[in-house]
Amino acid sequence: MSFEKNGRNLGLARIKAWLQTILNKSQASTARKHDYLPYIGGMTTSTTAIDAAQFICERGSWKVTNLALQKILYLIQMVYMGEHDGGLAFSANFQAWDYGPVEPNIYRMASMFGNEPVQNVFKFRGAKEVTDKDVLASLEEGCDFLLKKTPGQLVNMTHWKDGAWAQHYVPGAKNVTIPNADILKEYRRRIDGQRSTKDREII
Numbered sequence: 001m002s003f004e005k006n007g008r009n010l011g012l013a014r015i016k017a018w019l020q021t022i023l024n025k026s027q028a029s030t031a032r033k034h035d036y037l038p039y040i041g042g043m044t045t046s047t048t049a050i051d052a053a054q055f056i057c058e059r060g061s062w063k064v065t066n067l068a069l070q071k072i073l074y075l076i077q078m079v080y081m082g083e084h085d086g087g088l089a090f091s092a093n094f095q096a097w098d099y100g101p102v103e104p105n106i107y108r109m110a111s112m113f114g115n116e117p118v119q120n121v122f123k124f125r126g127a128k129e130v131t132d133k134d135v136l137a138s139l140e141e142g143c144d145f146l147l148k149k150t151p152g153q154l155v156n157m158t159h160w161k162d163g164a165w166a167q168h169y170v171p172g173a174k175n176v177t178i179p180n181a182d183i184l185k186e187y188r189r190r191i192d193g194q195r196s197t198k199d200r201e202i203i
Helices: 010-025 050-058 066-083 102-112 131-148 151-159 164-168 180-202
Strands: 095-097 100-102
Touching: 050 066, 050 102, 050 131, 050 164, 066 100, 066 151, 066 180, 095 164, 100 151, 100 164, 151 180, 164 180
Parallel strands: none
Antiparallel strands: 095 100
């Protein structure tokens, strides 16, 4: 994976620091592409996408737009899956839309706000407090990094040419599901790119 300067590949450049932090935490592992556990699916979670959306918007002081919310949900899910061998941070069904990955149920709940920040519509849809410690930690870490980014920067992050969105995107189409297995593969591609970069720096 390359990270070009001077504004090119801006999304990848901005996600690099976050992924590097994750890589450093797991540096003791000798895992490489060939010895990842296979994705078997069926790993459930008590946290819902509504719970996660409310957490993100609260963490962002209710200044998060629907577009930004969709990308933050996706990136946090991707990283959590990568760190937990495919386990889900929250139940969701991401689809490949024009501006990147979208969780359609959350999108529709927040669509009334247009380009304005999403307000608390989630509490009326059964949102509950996130109590799972691992999920909570992932949400907190992801929000601390991603809420500083503009919606455009978040779109760039999810429009990676080797990512799951690019693999399944059909221009103008909706209802195109991004399989969880491919979201996990995206994380592993990004991390393997980080490992390769680190190895080259050592050499």
